Amino acid sequence: xxxxxxxxxxxxxxxVLAFGLTVAGQQPSSAxxxxxxxxxxxxxxxxxxxxxxxELTNLxxxxxxGGHKAEPGPTTGLIYDQGGEYYDDRFxxxxxxxxxxxxxWFRSTGDDIGAGGTxxxxxxxxxxxxxxxxxxxxxxxxxxxxxxxxxxAIYLGNGLMVQAESDPTGLNVRPVSSHGSxxxxxxxxxxxxxxxPTNLKVFKFVVSDAPSYRETSPANPAGxxxxxxxxxxxxxxxEPVTVGDKSNVWWLKTDDDSGNVNVWISAVYIAxxxxxxxxxDVPNC
Numbered sequence: 001x002x003x004x005x006x007x008x009x010x011x012x013x014x015x016v017l018a019f020g021l022t023v024a025g026q027q028p029s030s031a032x033x034x035x036x037x038x039x040x041x042x043x044x045x046x047x048x049x050x051x052x053x054x055e056l057t058n059l060x061x062x063x064x065x066g067g068h069k070a071e072p073g074p075t076t077g078l079i080y081d082q083g084g085e086y087y088d089d090r091f092x093x094x095x096x097x098x099x100x101x102x103x104x105w106f107r108s109t110g111d112d113i114g115a116g117g118t119x120x121x122x123x124x125x126x127x128x129x130x131x132x133x134x135x136x137x138x139x140x141x142x143x144x145x146x147x148x149x150x151x152x153a154i155y156l157g158n159g160l161m162v163q164a165e166s167d168p169t170g171l172n173v174r175p176v177s178s179h180g181s182x183x184x185x186x187x188x189x190x191x192x193x194x195x196x197p198t199n200l201k202v203f204k205f206v207v208s209d210a211p212s213y214r215e216t217s218p219a220n221p222a223g224x225x226x227x228x229x230x231x232x233x234x235x236x237x238x239e240p241v242t243v244g245d246k247s248n249v250w251w252l253k254t255d256d257d258s259g260n261v262n263v264w265i266s267a268v269y270i271a272x273x274x275x276x277x278x279x280x281d282v283p284n285c
Contacts, residue, residue: 033173037142038157044193045143047108052100052154052162054281055171059205059271060229062170063089067099068115072106074099074203074229080167087167093203093229097152100164100171101145104154109194118152121145122185129191137176140186146176147185155186201231202282204252210269212260216251223258225265230254233262234285235278241266250278253285 035053037046055074064087065078077089077096095103098117106112114124125145126132133139140146142157153163156173164171176183208227214220216238232252240249243266250267270279 033160035162035173036156038160039142041142041157042189042193044108044189044191045141047196048104048143048189049154049156049162051107052104055095055100055103055203056162056173057272057280058203058229060171060203061092061094062096062164062167063092063094063099064096064167065089065099066093067095067103068117070115072099072103072112073201073231074103085167089167095164095171097164100162101152101154105145105189106197107200108196109189109191110197111191111194118147118150121147121152122187125187129189130187131190133186133188135182135186141188143189145187146183147187148179148181148183151179153179199283201233203229203231204279204282205271206230206265206269207271208269210265212254212256212258212263212265213251214260214263216264222260222263223256225254225256225269232282235267235282236285238264240276241268243268247275248273249276252279252282 035056037049060074063077064080066075066089067073069075074093074095076091076093079090080087098121102113111128113128116124130145133144137159140155142155144155146153146155146161153161155161159175160173161176162173206225206227210225212222212225214222216236218239218241232254235250235252237249238251240247246268248267251264252267253262253264255261256263267273267279273279
């Protein structure tokens with residue numbers, strides 16, 4: 001996590017995330033600049049950038065310790081209690097800085113750099129086809145991994161990086177210079193590109209508690225999927241559902257918070273999804 005000079009903790013907003021707990025009010029993810037590669041890059045680096053940027057689109061929140069379980073991907077985190085700040089991320093599904101880098105490069109190459117944090121990242125990167133490059137920003141290319149004590153990010157080019165910054169600021173795109181100090185290492189991927197994994201869970205932000213059903217129709221209710229970041233297996237068309245001004249014929253398969261597996265929720269509950277449009281990045285069932 002990038003240390004920040006803050007003493008005021010945001011008040012609880014009442015935003016309910018996965019597993020039903022409320023957390024400090026934050027915008028889960030944001031980007032002041034477009035999240036994309038600025039300049040030429042390898043196919044592998046391009047896929048890693050696309051994977052990291054997809055988590056901004058998905059509104060994946062920052063979660064300290066998130067992304068460090070046995071398998072890569074957003075997970076619940078830990079309690080952050082340092083420097084007068086306190087955040088309980090034990091029930092918030094998301095990613096911290098190294099969790100995001102791990103997930104992005106795993107989605108690109110199928111190679112898991114490991115569940116360690118920034119303290120072990122030099123060893124993890126150099127043992128997984130990354131080599132250190134010059135600290136001169138002119139030598140960096142999009143996709144390079146930038147490392148500071150306690151923080152890491154992916155370079156986008158044009159002096160920008162995509163990162164999971166902190167609980168208050170979430171996932172975002174910021175200038176590299178915003179970190180405030182020179183990085184201790186920059187790492188370039190020199191592997192063969194690997195094989196992107198298939199049949200991965202896809203993480204999406206659910207805007208409110210959603211009823212689940214045993215088929216792609218409201219006829220057979222099952223339980224409830226809590227608001228927040230949740231995983232999905234695939235999607236299919238079914239009967240239309242309308243909630244307020246939202247309407248959609250697409251349904252996503254998941255496991256709900258009532259203990260039901262392989263159930264369906266309507267895409268009307270998925271953030272950034274237009275009416276009668278399939279959510280992005282989710283494979284068809």
